[in-house]
Structure formats: structure tokens, C-alpha cells
Amino acid sequence: KAGVTQTPRYLIKTRGQQVTLSCSPISGHRSVSWYQQTPGQGLQFLFEYFSETQRNKGNFPGRFSGRQFSNSRSEMNVSTLELGDSALYLCASSLQGQGLDTQYFGPGTRLTVL
Amino acid sequence: GESVGLHLPTLSVQEGDNSIINCAYSNSASDYFIWYKQESGKGPQFIIDIRSNMDKRQGQRVTVLLNKTVKHLSLQIAATQPGDSAVYFCAENGGNAGGTSYGKLTFGQGTILTVHP
Numbered sequence: 001k002a003g004v005t006q007t008p009r010y011l012i013k014t015r016g017q018q019v020t021l022s023c024s025p026i027s028g029h030r031s032v033s034w035y036q037q038t039p040g041q042g043l044q045f046l047f048e049y050f051s052e053t054q055r056n057k058g059n060f061p062g063r064f065s066g067r068q069f070s071n072s073r074s075e076m077n078v079s080t081l082e083l084g085d086s087a088l089y090l091c092a093s094s095l096q097g098q099g100l101d102t103q104y105f106g107p108g109t110r111l112t113v114l
Numbered sequence: 115g116e117s118v119g120l121h122l123p124t125l126s127v128q129e130g131d132n133s134i135i136n137c138a139y140s141n142s143a144s145d146y147f148i149w150y151k152q153e154s155g156k157g158p159q160f161i162i163d164i165r166s167n168m169d170k171r172q173g174q175r176v177t178v179l180l181n182k183t184v185k186h187l188s189l190q191i192a193a194t195q196p197g198d199s200a201v202y203f204c205a206e207n208g209g210n211a212g213g214t215s216y217g218k219l220t221f222g223q224g225t226i227l228t229v230h231p
Contacts, residue, residue, distance in 0.1 A: 004157075033217040042224065043158075043203065048217025055216040090157050097217035099207045100146050100165065105157035 001027055004093050004106035012112045018079040021109045023091035025072050029104075031097025032074040034066060037088040037108070046089075049074050050097045078111075086113045124226045133191040135202050135225045140185060143209030148219065149178060149189045150203045158203060161189070191227075199229045 005024045013019050025032050034046040045058040049068035066076040072093075078085055088108045094101035127133050139147070145166040150158035164171045164178045164187075171178050177190040187204050201224040208215035 006157075031217050033219070043205075043219075043221040045218045045220070050216065056218050058218070092158075092217075092219075094217065099209065099215060102148065102160060102163060103217070103219060104160060105150070107155075107157045 004091060004104055006089075006091055006106040006109050008109060009107065010110045010112075012114065013081050014114050015081055015083060017081050018077060019081060019111060020075055020077045021089055021091075021111075023074045023076075023093075023106060025074070025091075025093030026104055029093035029095055030072050031094045031101065032068060032072065033092045033094070033097070033103060034074070034076050035090045035092065036060070037090055038086075043090070046076065048097055055097065081113045083113050085111065087111060122223045122225070124228065126228045126230065127194050129194065129196060129229055129231050131194050133189075133194045133198070133227060133229075135189045135191075135204075135227065137187040137189075137204035137222050138185060139187060139204070139206050139222075141206060141208055141220070142182075142185065144206035145209050146207040147178070147180060147187050148205045149176075149187075150205060151198075151200045152203065152224070153200045161202075194227075194229050196229045196231050199227055201226050 007022045031050045033048040037043045048056040052068045063079045068074045090108045092103035092105045094103045148163045149161040152158045162173045162178050175192045179188045203224045204222045205219040
């Protein structure tokens with residue numbers, strides 16, 4: 001079974017631009033979670049989607065948004081990019097997003113904001 | 115607030131030694147814990163998990179111990195190999211009270227494991 005895939009793997013943007021990242025979960029997984037990883041803050045939860053609905057959200061500004069499609073694929077968008085948004089963005093999928101479900105991670109998208 | 119506490123220690127071992135990586139967590143409602151391994155340029159890779167109704171679980175060369183009394187988690191790697199060199203993270207699920215933890219894991223800061231041949 002194919003793992004979680006993320007595209008693109010690398011992105012370079014300038015301040016003020018916006019960016020869209022894509023995530024395809026493991027087949028059969030309906031929950032997709034997004035995380036931001038930086039050296040200073042570590043891995044931080046952004047949001048989770050299930051059945052095209054955002055069920056949970058972390059403490060990030062409204063510039064960070066996402067959506068999920070009927071095939072469970074998910075996208076996240078960051079608008080008005082800031083230098084501090086440079087990070088590795090990881091998505092993880094699980095069967096139902098319930099507390100005891102294991103999350104499996106993709107390779108991440110490395111975003112650099114200049 | 116809820117947190118899983120690793121203060122980015124570094125562990126350096128010789129090939130063949132046993133390694134022990136520790137993690138403290140603060141959310142007593144958490145009922146599911148996972149260890150991940152992250153190699154350079156890759157996403158976190160699932161190693162082993164444990165539920166709060168257990169205190170020990172074994173996998174291939176790895177053992178996770180859970181002490182709920184002191185909110186402590188550890189990962190033991192037997193016969194450590196150079197390929198085990200990576201950053202190791204513990205994560206907890208927050209217990210999902212009222213659905214507040216749907217799809218959310220809280221991570222420790224990680225431990226850098228270096229295995230010398």
C-alpha cells in the first residue's frame with residue numbers, strides 16, 4: 001500500500017505571496033492532519049480534516065487554511081507569507097482521526113520564504 | 115497547558131550498545147503514545163505505540179515503557195545500529211476529551227541519537 005505523499009517537496013516563495021501544498025493520504029484513511037516543523041518550535045499541529053470538514057485546529061493565524069476533498073486528499077494554503085513561515089510542512093493520515101488511531105506521515109514540503 | 119517534554123538531548127552510543135530515550139508528558143488524560151523516528155530530509159516514521167492500559171510493549175529490537183504515575187515514557191533500542199541514527203520523538207494524543215484532540219498529536223522536542231560504528 002502506498003504511503004502518504006506530499007507535493008511539491010520543495011518550494012521557494014517571497015514575502016506576501018501565497019502557497020498551496022497538497023497531501024494524498026494512505027488509501028482508506030479518511031483523516032488528514034497537518035503539522036508545521038521548525039527548529040525553534042518543533043512539530044506543531046495546524047489542523048485536521050475528516051469527511052471534508054475541519055474538526056480540529058491548532059493555534060495558528062487565519063492565514064493558514066486547508067480543505068479536504070471527497071477522495072480524502074487535502075490541501076493547505078498559507079496566504080500573505082512571512083519569513084517565519086519557513087518550515088517543513090508535514091501531513092499525516094489515519095483511519096478515522098480518533099484518539100487511538102496511528103498517524104502516518106508523508107515526507108513533507110520544505111517551504112522557504114525569502 | 116498540555117505538553118510533551120523533551121529538551122533536545124543528544125545521545126551518542128557505540129554500535130551494538132542498547133539505547134534508552136526518555137520522554138516526560140504532562141497531560142494525564144492522554145491514553146495513546148507513539149514513538150517516531152525522523153531521518154534527515156524525511157518525515158517522521160512510526161516505530162511503536164502503547165496505550166495507557168499497558169505499561170510495556172515490545173517490537174522488533176524496540177521496547178516502549180510507560181509509567182503513568184510519573185508521566186514518563188521511554189524507548190529502548192536493543193543492539194543499536196548505525197541506521198538507527200536519527201531524531202526520535204515521542205507524541206501523545208491528549209485523550210480526545212470532547213473531540214478536542216481529533217487528529218492532533220502533541221510532540222516532544224526530540225532526541226538526537228548518534229550511533230558510532
